[in-house]
Amino acid sequence: MSWKCYMNAVKGKSTAIILLVALATFSVSAQVIYKIVQEDGTVLYTDQPIPGAEPLDLSEVNSAVMPRLATPPSQSSNTEQPEGESYKIEVVSPAPETTVRDNQGRIAITARLSPTANGQFHLWLNNQKVGSQTSGSFMVEGLNRGAHTFFVTATDNTGKTLASSDPQTFYMHQASALVNSGNR
Known part of the structure; x- marks a missing residue:
């Protein structure tokens, strides 16, 4: 066999190997996954086509959106506002970022709702509800030193969150x- 024939044979084999690798890669990425709901209600996923199995389309990229941390219960899906009203x-x-100097750990928090509506104001301090009342003025006592986070919500008389x-x-x-202390 001549050198030229040998090189053409090697070139043909390497092309064939590249094609085989490409086909193997494609077949792995295009593999079908099957979902089977068993008699007891448990769900089984497999790559084997079993009678009664439903093939799943996994061609789209899977993604997940992480929820915001520390979302209080009052800011759930009931934040719909009545038509025409924007509270x-x-x-x-x-x-914001105020330093309060008080040895008894007291702070006054005041909020205003516009437009005004009948209902309740709720004060959330460090992700815990600490008070509810009809006015937006709250007095909190007994707080320890350090950073504290708060927000205020307003609900109508039916309990729906307005803002x-x-x-x-x-x-x-x-x-x-x-x-x-004077002692040095």
């Missing part, structure tokens, strides 16, 4: 007996 809650005080404020953070500062 908004504005936190009047404290301002929710954006979460805000404030910092509670309390004097310490360890600082400036």
